[in-house]
Amino acid sequence: MQILSYNVNGIRAAIRNGLVEWLADKPYDILCFQEVKAQLEQVDLSGFQALGYEVIGWHAAEKKGYSGVAILSKIIPNRVVDGCGLTVYDCEGRILRADFGEITLLNCYFPSGTSGDTRQGVKMQFLQDFQEYVHELRKERPNLIICGDYNIAHTENDIHDPVRNKNSTGFLPEERAWLTNWFGDGFTDAFRYLNPELTEYSWWSYRAGARANNKGWRIDYHAVSDTLQDRLVNCRHTTDAVHSDHCGVVLELGI
Numbered sequence: 001m002q003i004l005s006y007n008v009n010g011i012r013a014a015i016r017n018g019l020v021e022w023l024a025d026k027p028y029d030i031l032c033f034q035e036v037k038a039q040l041e042q043v044d045l046s047g048f049q050a051l052g053y054e055v056i057g058w059h060a061a062e063k064k065g066y067s068g069v070a071i072l073s074k075i076i077p078n079r080v081v082d083g084c085g086l087t088v089y090d091c092e093g094r095i096l097r098a099d100f101g102e103i104t105l106l107n108c109y110f111p112s113g114t115s116g117d118t119r120q121g122v123k124m125q126f127l128q129d130f131q132e133y134v135h136e137l138r139k140e141r142p143n144l145i146i147c148g149d150y151n152i153a154h155t156e157n158d159i160h161d162p163v164r165n166k167n168s169t170g171f172l173p174e175e176r177a178w179l180t181n182w183f184g185d186g187f188t189d190a191f192r193y194l195n196p197e198l199t200e201y202s203w204w205s206y207r208a209g210a211r212a213n214n215k216g217w218r219i220d221y222h223a224v225s226d227t228l229q230d231r232l233v234n235c236r237h238t239t240d241a242v243h244s245d246h247c248g249v250v251l252e253l254g255i
Helices: 011-016 019-023 046-050 117-140 173-183 190-194 226-231
Strands: 002-007 030-034 054-059 069-073 079-082 095-100 103-109 143-149 187-189 220-225 232-238 248-253
Touching (some): 002 103, 002 143, 011 019, 019 046, 030 103, 030 143, 054 079, 054 095, 069 103, 103 117, 143 226, 143 248, 187 226, 190 220, 190 232, 220 226, 220 248, 226 232
Parallel strands (some): 103 143
Antiparallel strands (some): 002 248, 079 095, 095 103, 143 220, 187 220, 232 248
16 A cells, blocks of 8 residues: 655645646555645546546635645545544644545644744644544554644754754744654654654755755654554655645555
8 A cells, every 4th residue: 555645735736737647657545635725626636537546535624725635545445534523623624534444544734833823822732632632543443544744843854954943833842742752652653664864855945945955844744553563665755746845755555
């Protein structure tokens, strides 16, 4: 099973920028998109359908042109659930669940704190509430894959300039501590587990040629339950994917 997680920063723009054509020769079974910024009826999905993908879930934000997550798949799920049951986040289209046999996939777009203290507070509350939600879900569905844009770079090896960014949202000590706790609480960072020393990024600012100079942040993850750790085959960044300010992250899991 190969799962692509990709913050497309507007799926309609990504399609115009060649997303479907880029996918044409890729072996991905499931596509998890974040920040789709569109209602389902606003998007021409015929190109994906021609490649064998069906929309199995589309959780848009109530606010037009904002947030939203979607899952397209060649594999039919047993169950799909929009949101986490908390209206404050579900109205922003941040979590989409799909069950594939014994595996539950969560496609997530975590809040960003870049717009100020209020949203940083929302972000920190989300982290707490999300962890509690997952803790309960895990009792019923222990084999979880939680992918998406976490909007946090974990370690100094996950950001191009850790010293100058030490007080920047997305690399704050309390955010990094949350991720350390998260990955110590029954979850594995698939990329870092398989590539302990490798430096790769998943997001670059549009400013000052950051991507051309590879001055990026690794803020997109595949977190997998430790119960699936022995099935991890590969996890890498699709740095050739230039349809967004992010690139995709592909997880390959053994059957």
